Amino acid sequence: MFANLVNERTQTYKGVKVGFSWTEMFFGFWTPVFRGDFKWASVLVLAEIIFGSFTWGGGAFLVTFIFAFFYNSLYVKDMVAQGYKPADTTSFNVLKNAGYL
Template sequence: MAVKINMENPKTGEHLHGFYGFSWTTFFFGCIPALFRKDFKTFIGVFIILLILALVTMGIGSTVAMIVWAFMYNKYYTTNLIKRGFQFAGTHTENELASSKLGLTLNPDNCKTFTQNTPTSQIIS
């Protein structure tokens, strides 16, 4: 099941939801979720691939591709948001969980709540 994570682009102030986990909407509706998320390039690319696979394999190949794509799409979408300048904007715990599920390391560029921990040996009383 997909989990939402708040995302924010600090340059534009735009707020979106990122997702991680299995995408049931992609499983049942193929490329349509990309269209609703305004991910037009992905929508067109996946639509063409599914159409070609459906024609060549009488529907079996596109069904298999939709199952595989359902496991991949949320991670693909959210990492592309980060590449476009968005940052995780949930609580720090939510951001840590999302980044670990997506295979990312939190840093000041991709996380709004990131703080650099100062080693205790450098703290002056």
């Protein structure tokens, strides 16, 4: 599912994914980089380096697999903290039912 967020101060609209992040699972830290979420990109890089170095890369895959379950939630919560709000009642209900708000 998708939801729309709007920042009323800057009049910026963003579409966000709700649920499991397939892009995070396949592309790892590149997903937050392309979204401009450098805080979580740096956390992922560090975690992938730490866990991947001890397991010949298997730990890095495990980190991205586990992180894919909750990255979209973290991203939406950071967007709300930056001043974004649901753009319509459908988006509000989707985010509320998913536990993002």
